[in-house]
Amino acid sequence: MSETSRFTFVSTQRRVREDRRFVVGKGNFVADIDVPNMKHVALVTCPYPAARIKSIDKNAALAMAGVHYVLDGAELAQGTLPLMTGLDTPNVPRRPLAVDIARYAGEWVVAVVADSRALAEDAADAVRIDYEKLPFVLDAEMAMEKDSVLVHQAHGSNVLLDKTFTWGEVDKDFAAAPRHLKLRVKWGRSSTVPIETFGVVTSWDPWREILDVWASIQMPRYNDQIGSALKVPVSSVRVHYDVDVGGSYGVKRGIKHTVLCGYLSRRLGFPVRLIEDRLENMRGGDAHGPERLFDVEAAYGDDGVIHSMKMRALENVGAYAGRSPFQLGKPVGAIVGPYRIKSVQYRAVAVVTNKTTQEAVRGFGQSPTNVAIERVVDEVANTLGLDPMDVRRRNLIRTEDFPYTIPSGTTYDSGDYLALIDKVLAHTSYEELKKKRDALRAQGMLAGIGIAAALEPSGGNATFEALLNPNVTTSTFMDSCRIAVDGLGSITATMHTTSSGQGHETLVGTVIGEVLGLDPELVRVVRPDSLNSLPSGTPVGSRMAIMLGGAAFEAAQKLKTKLTAIGAHDLGIPPERAVYERGEVYDRNAPDKRIKWADLVQIAHRNYHRMPPDMEPGLAVSHVMQVPTGGKLPTADGRVQMYPCTSFEFHMILVTIDPALGRPEIALYRIGHDCGTVINPKIVRGMTMGGIAHGIGAALYEEFAYDPEGQMIAQSFMDYLLPSSHEVPPVEIIHQVTPSPNTVLGQKGSGESGYLGAPAAIANAVNDALKPLGISINTLPLRASVLGDMIAEATAKKAS
Amino acid sequence: MHVKLSVNGQAHALDVEPRTTLLDTLRDTLKLTGAHAGCEHGVCGACTVLVDGVAVRSCLMFAPQAEGSTITTVEGVTPGPGELSPIQDAFCETHGMQCGYCTPAMVLVAHALLADNPAPTREEIVEAISGNICRCTGYAQIVEAIALAAERLRGSNRPVGA
Numbered sequence: 001m002s003e004t005s006r007f008t009f010v011s012t013q014r015r016v017r018e019d020r021r022f023v024v025g026k027g028n029f030v031a032d033i034d035v036p037n038m039k040h041v042a043l044v045t046c047p048y049p050a051a052r053i054k055s056i057d058k059n060a061a062l063a064m065a066g067v068h069y070v071l072d073g074a075e076l077a078q079g080t081l082p083l084m085t086g087l088d089t090p091n092v093p094r095r096p097l098a099v100d101i102a103r104y105a106g107e108w109v110v111a112v113v114a115d116s117r118a119l120a121e122d123a124a125d126a127v128r129i130d131y132e133k134l135p136f137v138l139d140a141e142m143a144m145e146k147d148s149v150l151v152h153q154a155h156g157s158n159v160l161l162d163k164t165f166t167w168g169e170v171d172k173d174f175a176a177a178p179r180h181l182k183l184r185v186k187w188g189r190s191s192t193v194p195i196e197t198f199g200v201v202t203s204w205d206p207w208r209e210i211l212d213v214w215a216s217i218q219m220p221r222y223n224d225q226i227g228s229a230l231k232v233p234v235s236s237v238r239v240h241y242d243v244d245v246g247g248s249y250g251v252k253r254g255i256k257h258t259v260l261c262g263y264l265s266r267r268l269g270f271p272v273r274l275i276e277d278r279l280e281n282m283r284g285g286d287a288h289g290p291e292r293l294f295d296v297e298a299a300y301g302d303d304g305v306i307h308s309m310k311m312r313a314l315e316n317v318g319a320y321a322g323r324s325p326f327q328l329g330k331p332v333g334a335i336v337g338p339y340r341i342k343s344v345q346y347r348a349v350a351v352v353t354n355k356t357t358q359e360a361v362r363g364f365g366q367s368p369t370n371v372a373i374e375r376v377v378d379e380v381a382n383t384l385g386l387d388p389m390d391v392r393r394r395n396l397i398r399t400e401d402f403p404y405t406i407p408s409g410t411t412y413d414s415g416d417y418l419a420l421i422d423k424v425l426a427h428t429s430y431e432e433l434k435k436k437r438d439a440l441r442a443q444g445m446l447a448g449i450g451i452a453a454a455l456e457p458s459g460g461n462a463t464f465e466a467l468l469n470p471n472v473t474t475s476t477f478m479d480s481c482r483i484a485v486d487g488l489g490s491i492t493a494t495m496h497t498t499s500s501g502q503g504h505e506t507l508v509g510t511v512i513g514e515v516l517g518l519d520p521e522l523v524r525v526v527r528p529d530s531l532n533s534l535p536s537g538t539p540v541g542s543r544m545a546i547m548l549g550g551a552a553f554e555a556a557q558k559l560k561t562k563l564t565a566i567g568a569h570d571l572g573i574p575p576e577r578a579v580y581e582r583g584e585v586y587d588r589n590a591p592d593k594r595i596k597w598a599d600l601v602q603i604a605h606r607n608y609h610r611m612p613p614d615m616e617p618g619l620a621v622s623h624v625m626q627v628p629t630g631g632k633l634p635t636a637d638g639r640v641q642m643y644p645c646t647s648f649e650f651h652m653i654l655v656t657i658d659p660a661l662g663r664p665e666i667a668l669y670r671i672g673h674d675c676g677t678v679i680n681p682k683i684v685r686g687m688t689m690g691g692i693a694h695g696i697g698a699a700l701y702e703e704f705a706y707d708p709e710g711q712m713i714a715q716s717f718m719d720y721l722l723p724s725s726h727e728v729p730p731v732e733i734i735h736q737v738t739p740s741p742n743t744v745l746g747q748k749g750s751g752e753s754g755y756l757g758a759p760a761a762i763a764n765a766v767n768d769a770l771k772p773l774g775i776s777i778n779t780l781p782l783r784a785s786v787l788g789d790m791i792a793e794a795t796a797k798k799a800s
Numbered sequence: 801m802h803v804k805l806s807v808n809g810q811a812h813a814l815d816v817e818p819r820t821t822l823l824d825t826l827r828d829t830l831k832l833t834g835a836h837a838g839c840e841h842g843v844c845g846a847c848t849v850l851v852d853g854v855a856v857r858s859c860l861m862f863a864p865q866a867e868g869s870t871i872t873t874v875e876g877v878t879p880g881p882g883e884l885s886p887i888q889d890a891f892c893e894t895h896g897m898q899c900g901y902c903t904p905a906m907v908l909v910a911h912a913l914l915a916d917n918p919a920p921t922r923e924e925i926v927e928a929i930s931g932n933i934c935r936c937t938g939y940a941q942i943v944e945a946i947a948l949a950a951e952r953l954r955g956s957n958r959p960v961g962a
Contacts, residue, residue, distance in 0.1 A: 015892055022900025023888035023907055025834020025874035032833040118819070194935055195838040195846050196901045246836070246901030247935050278839045501899030501936050682895035682941070689938030690898065717843035717933075725926045725939040754938075 049710025168343025196246020289361030329464025333642025409639025450765025458749020460541020542749030662788025695758025808876030896945030
């Protein structure tokens with residue numbers, strides 16, 4: 001990779017420093033945290049999708065040995081404020097425990113505190129609640145209807161958000177285009193389902209007035225949200241960021257768990273802990289992802305060039321709104337995917353239903369949107385009898401078009417999509433693949449090729465908030481880093497959030513080592529608690545390489561500048577003549593005149609008389625970074641610069657389906673990936689591979705299915721199927737590096753890579769496989785049971 | 801009830817409720833927190849420990865059922881403070897993990913596999929870890945870690961696990 005040869009440590013195959021503690025089982029996960037005198041919480045949940053809570057009998061539970069408290073929603077609501085939401089929907093309040101009415105099966109109604117989790121569960125069984133069942137609604141389209149059952153009576157409808165944007169001359173472009181098509185695509189309700197459930201430990205110190213919080217959390221403004229719900233200053237909330245999070249991929253947003261525990265530990269005077277069991281996690285943990293219905297129309301020419309698109313995205317957010325409706329907003333920043341579509345109409349609708357509340361999931365709504373776009377591109381090819389690869393080539397943004405501004409106002413930073421596709425095809429011949437597919441078909445198998453070209457907008461600045469809620473004026477999404485060199489010359493850097501496997505300590509060490517020309521292993525990276533921290537937007541929006549990496553880079557530059565000034569002053573030369581190199585400063589005109597690291601440290605820490613005048617003693621620097629290209633609010637017509645970087649991925653796969661079984665199997669998987677400068681190749685590869693595995697799950701297996709009675713029926717890992725090592729095929733990644741002009745090292749995001757294109761590629765491959773039967777499917781997950789029935793029916797029809 | 805457990809070569813006489821799982825006993829009583837609770841119904845494998853050398857889900861076993869068996873946890877295969885076993889080192893070399901939650905179980909499964917089969921094929925490695933769910937990695941770098949460990953161990957004279 002000649003593009004990256006300017007680096008010493010960046011882009012090299014270095015180990016990930018976090019790994020050492022994990023391979024020996026010494027991660028510091030929340031369930032490993034043992035606070036003296038800690039008590040345990042278990043939950044009583046509502047068995048109905050909608051019910052009025054008539055009475056709660058706590059007596060039997062309270063009479064049990066080892067039981068300390070039974071908390072209901074009414075008491076909790078008295079002592080706390082509703083949880084923060086993204087949209088202004090005051091009549092849809094969200095609270096940790098249901099008040100008067102429970103709105104989904106599994107919603108928490110009562111919390112029991114006991115000496116152990118087992119005792120708390122026993123006591124939870126002894127709580128008697130009298131319910132009056134209420135009518136409910138599960139389906140998003142039904143919930144939109146005028147006469148629908150209302151989930152929140154006071155809100156007056158089930159619609160939280162219904163906003164239409166028109167970017168460009170949509171009507172004109174539709175009228176001018178000779179061809180139109182319509183497609184309905186459904187993305188099933190799934191999530192990231194980390195192997196560690198969410199957990200939190202809280203402890204209130206009444207003498208210092210500080211709430212200590214240890215949590216398995218990945219959430220922006222977590223401390224703000226705790227403070228505001230508990231009605232204490234945020235300076236009374238101390239979140240410990242040195243907790244290792246056992247996987248999240250967006251979803252670990254346990255604010256309701258935290259507020260519940262925070263209230264209990266204050267009320268009861270001892271620390272409490274809530275670690276979800278798997279059922280609590282999957283049903284009442286409020287950790288479901290998007291369930292989205294797309295209606296897409298495309299206007300295109302006989303050559304397959306797509307001129308305009310109309311998309312309605314209808315999101316079923318479940319019973320309450322957190323930030324989840326905003327997942328309709330992020331895709332605005334890549335609404336045309338990697339294509340030169342001139343105009344777009346986008347209608348974003350979010351409705352509440354009597355299902356589990358949604359939270360953020362990897363990609364924040366982008367992956368479902370990419371499926372809709374990519375299915376449309378394939379259908380355009382289908383209707384014209386063109387090859388889907390050719391149609392993509394005709395529509396893709398060309399490298400000379402960058403920076404490229406899409407109709408919704410975001411400028412894509414850089415890319416060379418066609419070159420990466422060519423690299424993938426040079427690796428694996430498309431023509432040979434088609435021959436392979438046709439040979440399989442000749443043997444009686446169903447076989448299909450799926451391709452998908454997808455973008456990963458990265459480095460988020462959260463302007464989708466202002467786009468969907470005009471009362472929000474957020475135009476920054478900071479991250480930061482502090483570096484201190486101690487009196488004997490060791491370097492310690494800080495980061496200010498938890499991590500869930502992304503290797504951020506390695507990221508910070510590598511970047512600082514690169515800037516200072518010192519071995520990254522010499523840079524210790526620590527995580528102060530929230531009261532000692534600088535601002536961090538947390539690892540969301542595929543942003544940490546860009547934002548934390550950027551902050552570390554800038555802080556290291558400040559340190560380098562200071563060291564250079566100290567060295568120049570001590571050498572008696574002007575600063576511009578001094579050169580910093582690998583921890584030393586020398587005179588450009590006399591390279592033998594140099595000051596070593598230890599002496600620079602000595603001067604800064606102990607010899608103020610040798611410092612340049614007016615310079616702060618010591619070696620401590622920090623940098624708070626603004627999002628590149630950020631800082632502006634949306635225009636009146638809803639155009640906005642969303643994310644600073646766009647990574648690109650191109651998937652090409654071969655899927656086979658034994659017609660007797662209906663089960664899709666992936667026979668070949670290739671992906672071309674370009675996320676600009678790669679800081680750690682091992683980390684980026686792992687993220688891409690993991691994203692593909694997650695995408696395979698979402699496309700083929702995973703769904704929080706509900707029965708008509710409103711019960712979530714995928715309640716365990718026997719029903720909610722996670723891909724095992726058997727379901728994830730070997731994947732070959734073909735790399736390309738197109739640096740971003742907007743970032744310090746040319747890096748872009750990769751935390752959502754793989755996931756953003758895998759479901760689209762799989763959906764296209766399955767449809768290609770079904771094509772000879774004259775059938776198609778656009779409902780994800782593409783279940784083997786459904787496919788089997790469809791194939792059997794189509795085969796019978798063909799035979800008759 | 802009283803239970804005698806042999807864990808990582810050490811004998812423990814414990815007083816536990818009969819319903820306590822081996823997982824909870826290891827974590828809560830013996831403070832061996834390398835075994836993790838994932839699903840607590842025997843699917844995800846995060847709680848895997850070795851019982852008489854065989855990879856077993858400690859969430860599906862009550863502590864009293866483990867009496868008389870030799871139990872090995874990830875703490876037991878770690879050579880010493882700051883030291884890694886060749887298998888653990890191979891996981892670090894390939895970055896066969898991300899969040900680290902399923903990792904101790906994967907390491908133990910690798911120990912069990914390589915003790916029986918010093919030269920596993922890719923398919924045999926895939927089969928061995930197929931009862932352990934990883935949500936982060938897509939498994940590729942875990943498979944590579946085990947293959948690398950096998951290769952390195954074959955090149956040394958030491959028995960697996962030593």
